[in-house]
Amino acid sequence: MIKFTLKCDRDHRFDSWFQSAAAFEKLAATGNLSCAICGSGTVEKAMMAPSVAPRGLKDKHAPAPAHAAQDVPRAQGTPGALRQPANQAEQALAELRRHVEANSEYVGMNFAHEARRIHDGETPERSIYGEARPDEARKLIEDGVPVAPLPFIPGRKSN
Incomplete structure (x- = not known):
């Protein structure tokens, strides 16, 4: 699986997961991508920073870096937090x-x-x-x- 940051012609940016880079290219070529925010059919890859594991985390089963929790905008431990x-x-x-x-x-x-x-x-x-x-x-x-x-x-x- 690979995550790309995408952008539509109205400059909305969003992330989406794909089975592979080839799967993204196939969906893009057939016009089967749309903006997650406005529904525009004109979507392309946006500039994004690569996700590189820090030294010592080469094992795919190693715990995620501490800063990864910042990506979760919901409060952990709050009842119903994932439903908000x-x-x-x-x-x-x-x-x-x-x-x-x-x-x-x-x-x-x-x-x-x-x-x-x-x-x-x-x-x-x-x-x-x-x-x-x-x-x-x-x-x-x-x-x-x-x-x-x-x-x-x-x-x-x-x-």
Whole structure:
């Protein structure tokens, strides 16, 4: 795994993990990268400092350097600390998720089928969210069914 600092055309900067440098290049070449903050599809690598282990920490199982704790913006030991948004982007995503979950019906892996039924007038119109394979989502878009990806994982799949 490799972590890159990325930047969009609106100068938002964010970090993302990739299986390899080649995996990043493949995603970039196919237009499958988007800004984690604004959703822009124009994303490139930003200048970043290399992550080099200090002397004596060449063993991959060695403990992380003490300064690594500074990277964790949440207070350790605070009840629910990992559930609290660390910045405005995380706060906005948490609010979006709450809104979608409160005002839409989760249809799971039946999303493509149910979205098509609503679009074709076979079932009453309502807000739904769920999961679809990439080929199913592509077909919905090609057929003019209004769909959009959500920037969060459904609650049943998150820890």
